[in-house]
Amino acid sequence: MDTPVLKKKLGLKERYAAMTRGLHWDTTYQPMDKVFPYDKYEGIKIHDWDKWEDPFRLTMDAYWKYQGEKEKKLYAVIDAFAQNNGQLGVTDARYINALKVFLTGVTPLEYNAHRLFAHVGRQFTGTGARVACQMQSIDELRHYQTETHALSHYNKYFNGMHSPKHMNDRVWYLSVPKSYFEDACTSGPFEFLTAVSFSFEYLLTNLLFVPFMSGAAHNGDMSTVTFGFSAQSDESRHMTLGIECLKFMLEQDPDNVPIVQGWIDKWFWRGYRLLSIVAMMQDYMLPKRVMSWREGWEMYIEQNGESLFRDLARYGIRKPKGWVQACEGKNHISHQTYAVFYSYGAAAAFHTWVPEEEEMAWLSEKYPETFEKYYLPRWNYWREQAKNGNRFYQKTLPMLCQTCQIPMIFTEPGDATKIAYRESDYQGDKYHFCSDHCKEIFDNEPEKYVQAWLPVHQIYQGNCFKPGVDPTKEGFDPLLAVFDYYNFKVGRDNLDFEGSEDQKNFAAWRGDSVQGAKK
Amino acid sequence: MSVVALKPYAFPAKDVRENFPAPLLFIGWEDHLMFGTPVALPLPPDTPFGALGTAVLPGTYGYHPDFAKIDWTKVEWFKSGKPWKPDPAKSLADNGLKHKDVIRFRTPGLSGINGSCN
Amino acid sequence: MSNVFIVFQDNDDSRPIIEAILADNAQAQATYPTGLVKIDAPGSLVVRRETIEELIGRPFDLQQIHVNLVTISGHIDEDDDQLSLKWNN
Numbered sequence: 001m002d003t004p005v006l007k008k009k010l011g012l013k014e015r016y017a018a019m020t021r022g023l024h025w026d027t028t029y030q031p032m033d034k035v036f037p038y039d040k041y042e043g044i045k046i047h048d049w050d051k052w053e054d055p056f057r058l059t060m061d062a063y064w065k066y067q068g069e070k071e072k073k074l075y076a077v078i079d080a081f082a083q084n085n086g087q088l089g090v091t092d093a094r095y096i097n098a099l100k101v102f103l104t105g106v107t108p109l110e111y112n113a114h115r116l117f118a119h120v121g122r123q124f125t126g127t128g129a130r131v132a133c134q135m136q137s138i139d140e141l142r143h144y145q146t147e148t149h150a151l152s153h154y155n156k157y158f159n160g161m162h163s164p165k166h167m168n169d170r171v172w173y174l175s176v177p178k179s180y181f182e183d184a185c186t187s188g189p190f191e192f193l194t195a196v197s198f199s200f201e202y203l204l205t206n207l208l209f210v211p212f213m214s215g216a217a218h219n220g221d222m223s224t225v226t227f228g229f230s231a232q233s234d235e236s237r238h239m240t241l242g243i244e245c246l247k248f249m250l251e252q253d254p255d256n257v258p259i260v261q262g263w264i265d266k267w268f269w270r271g272y273r274l275l276s277i278v279a280m281m282q283d284y285m286l287p288k289r290v291m292s293w294r295e296g297w298e299m300y301i302e303q304n305g306e307s308l309f310r311d312l313a314r315y316g317i318r319k320p321k322g323w324v325q326a327c328e329g330k331n332h333i334s335h336q337t338y339a340v341f342y343s344y345g346a347a348a349a350f351h352t353w354v355p356e357e358e359e360m361a362w363l364s365e366k367y368p369e370t371f372e373k374y375y376l377p378r379w380n381y382w383r384e385q386a387k388n389g390n391r392f393y394q395k396t397l398p399m400l401c402q403t404c405q406i407p408m409i410f411t412e413p414g415d416a417t418k419i420a421y422r423e424s425d426y427q428g429d430k431y432h433f434c435s436d437h438c439k440e441i442f443d444n445e446p447e448k449y450v451q452a453w454l455p456v457h458q459i460y461q462g463n464c465f466k467p468g469v470d471p472t473k474e475g476f477d478p479l480l481a482v483f484d485y486y487n488f489k490v491g492r493d494n495l496d497f498e499g500s501e502d503q504k505n506f507a508a509w510r511g512d513s514v515q516g517a518k519k
Numbered sequence: 520m521s522v523v524a525l526k527p528y529a530f531p532a533k534d535v536r537e538n539f540p541a542p543l544l545f546i547g548w549e550d551h552l553m554f555g556t557p558v559a560l561p562l563p564p565d566t567p568f569g570a571l572g573t574a575v576l577p578g579t580y581g582y583h584p585d586f587a588k589i590d591w592t593k594v595e596w597f598k599s600g601k602p603w604k605p606d607p608a609k610s611l612a613d614n615g616l617k618h619k620d621v622i623r624f625r626t627p628g629l630s631g632i633n634g635s636c637n
Numbered sequence: 638m639s640n641v642f643i644v645f646q647d648n649d650d651s652r653p654i655i656e657a658i659l660a661d662n663a664q665a666q667a668t669y670p671t672g673l674v675k676i677d678a679p680g681s682l683v684v685r686r687e688t689i690e691e692l693i694g695r696p697f698d699l700q701q702i703h704v705n706l707v708t709i710s711g712h713i714d715e716d717d718d719q720l721s722l723k724w725n726n
């Protein structure tokens with residue numbers, strides 16, 4: 001057989017051109033617009049797809065090679081962790097609750113991201129964009145699998161980790177991340193990339209995968225750090241896709257600028273709201289603290305974002321509309337979010353607790369202007385009451401923001417003693433929002449957000465019971481029926497950490513291992 | 520503005536009145552952030568407004584030491600953020616409350632644990 | 638001037654890469670958050686293949702850095718010989 005032999009190995013740029021751009025052809029049996037019907041209707045004008053840049057110039061063959069290496073490294077650690085009972089080496093069983101939030105809230109997003117990138121990876125007319133999206137689609141599937149695999153070890157020992165996908169589709173607080181992705185996937189392909197690749201990946205994920213994973217390392221969780229950093233190693237490529245797509249749109253046509261600016265405004269705010277839960281994990285759920293949410297925000301968003309938006313100014317792009325409010329929020333959102341989870345601790349599949357004395361001191365130190373003034377008084381009261389057997393559990397369901405779907409916990413800009421209420425009238429009904437920005441997102445596309453599956457409203461409509469449940473039956477307890485629909489194991493998955501099975505088991509296991517060593 | 524779409528875009532709103540057994544009412548207690556979020560309650564339209572303080576809200580807010588001290592004749596009400604004077608003897612509907620309205624109340628002299636709005 | 642940064646997992650594979658960056662970029666500063674090495678530099682930063690090869694005494698494919706890369710900021714350009722990060726402001 002005659003195999004053509006290349007005289008000289010191709011350089012990276014030629015290799016990328018051959019293996020990516022060289023794979024494209026213009027269709028002739030059918031017009032290109034019919035083969036790629038979705039990348040024009042959003043109004044983004046593209047004149048020359050060849051101007052799309054992939055600065056890493058990664059080709060498929062190299063992609064498989066490096067991803068294979070990452071997997072081998074990761075699985076070596078996961079195996080070692082399981083073999084050595086790594087779960088006993090974490091600082092404190094309270095920490096595991098951060099993993100429960102991660103597994104039910106974040107991991108299913110990876111799967112959604114996989115589906116969505118596979119979809120847009122088909123829809124762009126330009127090959128450069130298609131190949132980058134296809135790689136990311138495979139990355140996201142890998143993240144979903146490795147996170148599930150790594151965390152399944154904890155599921156053997158701790159409660160609340162048995163039904164992540166089921167819960168993600170149903171549980172009230174998980175509708176926040178779920179709706180973010182569903183909002184993105186029901187946009188066109190360019191908006192989708194702005195939402196996920198630019199806003200989420202480029203601007204915001206550093207806060208999840210960098211300081212939080214450092215926190216996991218600090219708390220002795222070798223398994224989570226390793227899958228976290230392994231996933232994050234793909235993130236540089238994802239972030240690059242985000243920024244390159246943005247620059248590409250801005251450079252192709254000046255008419256694209258206002259459309260892109262609108263998406264940046266919307267998705268920065270959507271992403272910022274979504275991260276409230278990460279803020280809570282960072283400040284309240286890591287027994288050994290590394291960096292406060294506020295410090296992470298300053299390092300990764302304020303400093304880095306300033307540089308980025310200074311750079312984008314030459315295209316006529318300004319900072320997202322919600323920027324100033326989001327920066328003010330760095331002093332508040334972790335406290336507001338954790339407090340509401342504590343209040344609704346009977347209705348969550350993870351444990352909450354009153355922070356310990358030293359932890360409150362740490363919070364006071366990290367949040368000198370806000371923690372003692374606005375948040376400490378309720379913790380002192382709750383702690384007193386819990387000591388006397390009167391732990392606070394709010395039983396009335398919360399009012400939700402129509403856009404971000406978070407309970408209305410956020411306060412007015414400039415006044416942290418007042419909840420912010422905003423509303424719009426649309427087709428004879430009222431819609432309520434947590435902020436000016438969530439309201440504006442709704443007002444721009446009301447036909448979309450009136451379809452929101454708001455968990456509280458779904459419960460009241462009777463749509464959150466298992467099939468066959470009869471709410472008219474004598475002694476029917478609607479809340480218990482909802483928890484059953486969620487697959488919660490009531491009394492094991494929910495309620496305070498104090499007195500939980502997790503707490504007792506962890507103490508017993510650690511005690512046992514000490515005894516074992518003495519024998 | 521509206522959704523940019525390839526085809527006509529019209530889907531039913533999820534939370535219209537007919538989908539609920541009773542209209543929803545949203546209620547918030549000002550200056551009491553121990554309840555970090557206002558609440559949502561489905562309430563029959565013929566519920567007397569005065570029953571909120573005596574029958575409906577104790578289950579929601581009774582945990583707070585301020586709640587027992589409330590003088591309901593002195594409470595200030597707001598509807599969609601604007602001062603509002605409901606008649607406690609009349610029903611929710613007769614007070615003009617509709618599905619998904621939001622009302623708040625302030626309790627003068629009672630502003631949370633040690634006046635901290637908590 | 639804005640800073641660019643590049644972050645690696647703090648492990649054996651990363652060490653020569655970090656050393657090379659610090660040698661080639663006089664203004665670069667390394668910090669060590671748990672599990673990580675973060676290098677900040679004003680305006681721009683370059684990772685050179687040759688410097689890494691001198692340190693490890695064997696050929697090195699620059700794309701190998703993807704295995705331990707955690708995050709970056711700035712505009713990127715990569716070819717066989719170097720990877721650069723820069724802000725245009």
Ligand SMILES: [Fe+2]
Pocket residue numbers: 110113139140143231
């Ligand atoms: Fe991912």
Ligand SMILES: [Fe+2]
Pocket residue numbers: 273401402403404405406433434435438
């Ligand atoms: Fe919102």
